[in-house]
Amino acid sequence: MSYLRHCRQDAAKHSLAILALLVKALRQQWPKVEIIFRGDSGFCRHRMLDWYRRNDVKYIVGIARNKRLERKLSGCLELARRWSNNGAFKFSLFRSFQYAAGTWKYKQRVIDKAEYTRGGPNPRFITTNLEGDSEEPCRNLYCARGDMENRIKDQQIDLFSDRTSCHRWWPSQWRLLLSALAWVLYECLRKQLQDTQLAKASAATLRNRLIKVGAVALKNMRRVRYLLPTSFPDREIFCKLAVRLVPT
Numbered sequence: 001m002s003y004l005r006h007c008r009q010d011a012a013k014h015s016l017a018i019l020a021l022l023v024k025a026l027r028q029q030w031p032k033v034e035i036i037f038r039g040d041s042g043f044c045r046h047r048m049l050d051w052y053r054r055n056d057v058k059y060i061v062g063i064a065r066n067k068r069l070e071r072k073l074s075g076c077l078e079l080a081r082r083w084s085n086n087g088a089f090k091f092s093l094f095r096s097f098q099y100a101a102g103t104w105k106y107k108q109r110v111i112d113k114a115e116y117t118r119g120g121p122n123p124r125f126i127t128t129n130l131e132g133d134s135e136e137p138c139r140n141l142y143c144a145r146g147d148m149e150n151r152i153k154d155q156q157i158d159l160f161s162d163r164t165s166c167h168r169w170w171p172s173q174w175r176l177l178l179s180a181l182a183w184v185l186y187e188c189l190r191k192q193l194q195d196t197q198l199a200k201a202s203a204a205t206l207r208n209r210l211i212k213v214g215a216v217a218l219k220n221m222r223r224v225r226y227l228l229p230t231s232f233p234d235r236e237i238f239c240k241l242a243v244r245l246v247p248t
Contacts, residue, residue, distance in 0.1 A: 002155075002180035004164060004173045011042045016051055023057060034058065036130075038145055044127065046104045052129065053106070060142050063110065063125040072097070073123050076114035084116040091116055094134040099127070111138055155183045158204040192244045196237050209234045210241065 005013055023035055037043075037052065041062040052059045063069065076093045084091035092115040099110040111134045113124040130137050155161045161179035164172035186203040189210070193199050198206060216227040232238075 002161065002176045004169065004176050006169075012045050012048070015043060016045075016048050019048070020051070020055075023055065036060065036141070038141060038148075040145070046101070049108060049127070050105060058128075058130055060126055060128040060130060060137055062142070063127055065123065065125060069099070069110075069112065069125050070123065072099075073112050073114055073125075076112070077116070077121050077123060080114045080116040081121070087116055087118045087120060090118070094138060096134040113138055151183070151187075154186070154203045155179055158202055158207070159183055159186075189241065192241055193237065196240070198234075198237060210238055213238065 003014065003018060005011070019037065026033060026035060036058040038059070039061050041064040044061045044063050049059070049061075051057075076095060080091050080093050081087070092113055094111060094113055096109055096111045098107040100107040108127045109129060110125060110127050113122075115122040115124070124138070126138060126142050128137055130141075159179045159182045161176055161183075164175060166172040166175070183203065186206055189206055190199065190201065193201070198209065201209075213232060214229060218225045218227065229235075
């Protein structure tokens, strides 16, 4: 989902409405599916946290650092500094506790990470309603969002989703949706290339190596033919992809 907001609006505006529609659609198809929402601190809003609780949605969301949380973490961070030998190697400690910001109605489970690296302290805070160990959701679920952000960068940088220079909102929103559609098409191409060296290639790489192939177009009254070169760097991958995309 790609949704354009005004620069003076909250970054999470309308996110709850969109999430509610997605959850409803998913549960219509798979009534018993477990849904876990993962997001950065931009989605840490008390109305969203309350909605997760009421609608049986699991979540793991970042919390922006503040002085109150940093005071709670100071002891663990000092311990991590000592055990890492002042950053000679990376060392992390995880701890969970109940916490509520001033605008929250209920206390939530918060997991903090006291980490010390060569670059110095690297504290992190997340809130979640997942149960169990404090380290596992942080390392295996929340930190995995880094790859998700790479896909967002694909859309922004390679597919120009930030070219929203139209004076009116709807044309700019339409251009954003076209960029999102292009990303879906490139993702479909990536799925067909899992056994090749381009399995994790960015949209720009796929475009430059497989889409922008020089060809000669011949047109007559009945058909258009494209004559591709007999040799180019990614010919084998191109042919394999073409065969897989042709319906049987």
